[in-house]
Amino acid sequence: QVQLVESGGGLVQAGGSLRLSCAASGRAFNIYAMGWFRQAPGKVREFVAASTWSGGSTSYADSVRGRFTVSRNNAKNTMYLQMNSLKPEDTAVYYCVTGVSSWDIRQGSESNYWGQGTQVTVSS
Numbered sequence: 001q002v003q004l005v006e007s008g009g010g011l012v013q014a015g016g017s018l019r020l021s022c023a024a025s026g027r028a029f030n031i032y033a034m035g036w037f038r039q040a041p042g043k044v045r046e047f048v049a050a051s052t053w054s055g056g057s058t059s060y061a062d063s064v065r066g067r068f069t070v071s072r073n074n075a076k077n078t079m080y081l082q083m084n085s086l087k088p089e090d091t092a093v094y095y096c097v098t099g100v101s102s103w104d105i106r107q108g109s110e111s112n113y114w115g116q117g118t119q120v121t122v123s124s
Helices: 102-107
Strands: 002-007 010-013 018-026 033-039 046-052 058-060 068-073 078-083 092-099 118-123
Touching (some): 002 092, 018 092, 018 118, 033 102, 046 102, 058 068, 092 102
Antiparallel strands (some): 002 018, 018 078, 046 058, 068 078, 092 118
16 A cells, blocks of 8 residues: 655764655555654664654654754655764664554564565664
8 A cells, every 4th residue: 555665874974974865655544644764783663763753742762862863844745854963773674664653663563564665774
């Protein structure tokens, strides 16, 4: 029903910035929230950020709060993750996700729709 395609990943030096984009297509009912997860090699997938598509609320993992900002362009059906002050420990595959609610996003619910991921590598 919904397809998500990430872009914007790549290589960056510590302290630099990247902006990830995620374009959504297709149609589904009761899709009110979006967000981002990341997974480093040998580690479990972890929550990064979530927001409603309306922009009414946002939430961030403690590890990225103050450095990362989630946003969206509803007219383009696109979500963004602005990443500033990047650290080597931010290196991971980043996945965009959309679902029913911010709770579903944070929980990684099976009902969510997931992108294929984009690699972010931060060098020291």
